[in-house]
Every structure is written in structure tokens, then in C-alpha cells.
Amino acid sequence: MKFTQNVIVTLIAITAGNRAAAAASPIEDHEVMQLHARIADAPIHHVGGPSMDFVGNVNQYRDRDDVKSNSNNNDEEQQHSRKLKSPTSKAQVSKTSKGGATASQCYEDCDPSTVNLADFPQWQEEEGYWIGEYSFYGADALPFTSATWNYRYDQYRGFITGNVKGNAYRQRNVFLYPPQNADVCASNDSVVGTGTCGTNGNTKIFAADQSATTCNTNPARGGEIEGPFAGIFDTKTELIGADNALLYQVFLQGSLFQSQLTTLSETPAGEIRRTRSAQSFFQGMPNSLSFYRERKVDKATFYAELAQTITDYNIQASDTCTWQDGAGGVVDTGLEAGINGCTAHLETS
Numbered sequence: 001m002k003f004t005q006n007v008i009v010t011l012i013a014i015t016a017g018n019r020a021a022a023a024a025s026p027i028e029d030h031e032v033m034q035l036h037a038r039i040a041d042a043p044i045h046h047v048g049g050p051s052m053d054f055v056g057n058v059n060q061y062r063d064r065d066d067v068k069s070n071s072n073n074n075d076e077e078q079q080h081s082r083k084l085k086s087p088t089s090k091a092q093v094s095k096t097s098k099g100g101a102t103a104s105q106c107y108e109d110c111d112p113s114t115v116n117l118a119d120f121p122q123w124q125e126e127e128g129y130w131i132g133e134y135s136f137y138g139a140d141a142l143p144f145t146s147a148t149w150n151y152r153y154d155q156y157r158g159f160i161t162g163n164v165k166g167n168a169y170r171q172r173n174v175f176l177y178p179p180q181n182a183d184v185c186a187s188n189d190s191v192v193g194t195g196t197c198g199t200n201g202n203t204k205i206f207a208a209d210q211s212a213t214t215c216n217t218n219p220a221r222g223g224e225i226e227g228p229f230a231g232i233f234d235t236k237t238e239l240i241g242a243d244n245a246l247l248y249q250v251f252l253q254g255s256l257f258q259s260q261l262t263t264l265s266e267t268p269a270g271e272i273r274r275t276r277s278a279q280s281f282f283q284g285m286p287n288s289l290s291f292y293r294e295r296k297v298d299k300a301t302f303y304a305e306l307a308q309t310i311t312d313y314n315i316q317a318s319d320t321c322t323w324q325d326g327a328g329g330v331v332d333t334g335l336e337a338g339i340n341g342c343t344a345h346l347e348t349s
Contacts, residue, residue, distance in 0.1 A: 007270035022160075030296035100160050107218035115167040121243050123164050123346050125264050125272065126171070129302035130156035130251030132294035134175075139287040148329055150190045151202050159342075160294070161349040172349040174306070174321060174342050178313045192330050193319040205324045205333055205345055233257060270297040307339060321345055 027143040117123040136144040136153040145155035156177045163170050176199045185197035192202055234251045244265065250258040260278040267273065273295055297305075310320060321342040324333045335341035 010167065028303050049078065110217055110342065112167055117167060118171055120239075122239065122246060122264065123169060125296075126162040126169060127164050129157075129164065129297050129299055130160040130162070130274065130294045131297055131302060131305055132160065132292055133293050135289060136290045141289075145289060147175075147182065147188075149204075150184070150188055150197060151178050151200075152180055153177075158292075158294070159309075161300065161302075161346045163349045168209070169174070170349040171208045173246065174346060175203065175204045175206070176306075176309050176313055176315065177203070192323055194318065195316050195319055199314060200319070201315045202319050203310075203315060203321055203323060205321055205329070205335070205342075207345070207348075208212075221341050223247055284319045303343070306342065310339065324348045 008169065072191065105157065106208040118127075134153075134156050138144045143152065145153070156175065157177070159174045161172050179195075179198050182198045189197040191197050191200070195202065229255070231300055233251065235248065236251075237246055237248045239245075240247050241263070245263045248258075248262065258278055258280045260276060262274065262276040265273045273293070276290075276292040278290040278292075279286060280290075317338045320338050321335050322333055322337045323330050325331075333341075333345075
């Protein structure tokens with residue numbers, strides 16, 4: 001996979017729970033927005049974006065006094081602005097020649113409306129229908145447990161749609177969680193909605209809209225993006241490998257908070273795969289790990305497996321696509337409960 005356009009762009013993302021704020025100021029929660037994903041327990045989940053477990057965990061750090069004292073607490077609190085480096089109208093970089101000498105060269109800004117995200121292999125692969133198998137582990141290497149979302153994290157599923165058009169990208173996610181294990185329900189039988197702990201699973205949705213807002217012709221940093229998330233985090237994404245991988249890192253007050261590797265691959269049968277691992281840290285110590293395995297499918301397979309998973313997880317219609325992460329915890333999505341609400345959400349990408 002090769003780049004056909006040497007540009008670096010600024011991507012602005014809008015989360016599902018913050019459309020009102022986004023209207024005033026252009027701007028991508030699962031436990032942080034899902035970030036994706038975790039950027040959802042979601043992702044974003046999208047390539048190069050925050051993981052869902054990260055999103056959910058962001059809220060708890062946002063409430064820490066030491067974090068509050070060092071955050072701006074401005075309108076970016078609920079925004080995820082992801083930028084490619086272009087600090088001046090002419091970007092200057094040092095390049096090493098074959099003989100080892102370095103030379104500086106200036107690169108001009110370009111018109112972001114001319115950016116075609118489909119020229120970037122990673123964005124090409126974002127299009128279409130994706131089904132994911134997800135696992136999220138704590139620092140003890142055991143499946144993560146949440147005090148506010150009492151469902152299993154050892155094996156859950158995600159259904160994601162993505163679309164690229166010109167300089168814009170849209171993503172819609174539905175995450176499905178199986179019923180909690182009986183031993184956990186014995187000590188904590190809380191649920192969200194009207195289901196029963198250990199009997200019924202549940203769902204969360206996530207959304208992200210992005211568009212390129214700046215552009216630079218520097219080929220050395222093509223596709224590299226960085227910027228703030230949730231008002232307190234700094235993020236950076238680098239394209240690495242053989243045009244088939246991304247390294248996404250999140251920093252909190254200068255310390256590494258999460259490091260993600262996303263790799264795109266193709267099986268001998270021609271199946272496109274997207275694999276992601278996200279390591280989370282606090283004060284230098286690892287405290288969680290997520291492992292996402294996704295495959296690209298056709299529309300009919302996508303919706304057939306979505307319906308079957310809802311049945312397999314015994315998710316009530318009243319809990320199907322009715323919940324999302326928001327300020328202060330899980331909130332109602334406002335969608336029609338049931339598979340029709342899921343479809344309406346997923347097809348808006």
C-alpha cells in the first residue's frame with residue numbers, strides 16, 4: 001500500500017454525545033468517549049483513534065483534582081481535535097541524504113478541501129462494514145470489570161460502519177456485551193436498563209465524524225496527526241510499517257497514558273483484517289490491555305451477525321442501541337429501541 005498524495009492534514013472529530021457543542025465549534029467516549037472507539041470500549045474505535053476502554057476510563061481521570069488543576073476546562077472538554085503538524089504556513093524539516101548530510105526544506109500549506117482521504121491506505125480500509133471480537137484486561141491480566149457497566153469484557157463484539165468521502169470520514173459503532181458471569185452477579189447484580197444480571201446482555205453505541213481542516217505538502221509527515229482529546233489529553237498518531245500500521249499514543253500531563261498499535265492485514269483467502277492492541281498506563285505502570293480483532297464483511301453478513309449476536313447475548317429490545325457514554329456516565333441515545341434503531345445509527349456513516 002502506497003500513498004498517492006504527500007499531504008498532512010488536520011482532522012476534526014465530533015462525538016455522538018456532543019453534537020450541540022460541535023455545532024458552535026467544529027470538533028471524536030466507553031469508558032473516554034470510547035474514546036473510539038474506549039475514540040468507545042470505542043474505539044474511536046477507528047484506526048489510529050482511542051480505544052473504547054480508554055474512553056470509559058477517561059471520565060474517572062477527568063474528575064481527579066490533580067487533573068482538574070492542570071486542565072484548561074474549556075470547550076475542548078468534550079471535543080477531540082486531531083491535528084497533523086503544520087505549525088506555520090511553511091513547514092520546515094531536516095532530511096538526511098544518502099551520504100549522511102542533512103538539509104532543510106520548506107513545504108507549503110495546501111487547501112484542505114483538496115485532500116482525498118482515500119489516497120491514504122489506512123483511510124481506504126476504514127470504509128465498509130466491520131465485525132470485531134474484543135477483549136479488555138486489567139493490570140492483573142484478568143478480564144476487566146466495571147462498577148458502572150456490569151457486563152463481560154473478556155469476549156464481547158463490535159459492529160462498525162465507516163465511510164470516506166473527499167476530506168471527510170464518518171464512523172458509527174454498536175458494541176454488544178454478553179451477560180455478566182454468575183459469580184460476579186452474586187456480589188454485584190446491578191444492570192443498566194431493565195434486564196437481569198447474568199441473564200441479559202446490553203449494548204452501547206458510538207459515533208465519530210471527521211474532516212481535514214489543514215494541509216501541508218511535507219511528504220516526511222504524510223498522514224501524521226496529533227491534537228488534544230477531552231480537554232486533558234494530548235494524542236499523536238504516526239503511520240508506521242509497510243503502509244499497513246499505525247501507532248497511536250495518548251499522554252496525560254506529559255506521561256504516557258495509552259499506546260495503541262493497529263495493523264491491517266489480508267488473509268490468503270482475501271479477507272481484510274484489522275487488529276489492534278491498546279496498552280494503558282498510570283504513572284508509568286501498566287494498568288490495562290485491550291485486544292481487538294476485526295474483519296471486513298459485506299452488508300448482508302454484517303446485519304445477519306448483528307441480529308444473531310443480539311439473540312445470543314439475550315439482549316432485550318429495550319436495551320438495544322439505547323445506551324451511550326456521556327458526561328457523568330451512561331445516557332439514553334434517543335434512538336428507537338431495537339434493531340431498527342441500530343440500523344438507523346449504523347447507516348448514518
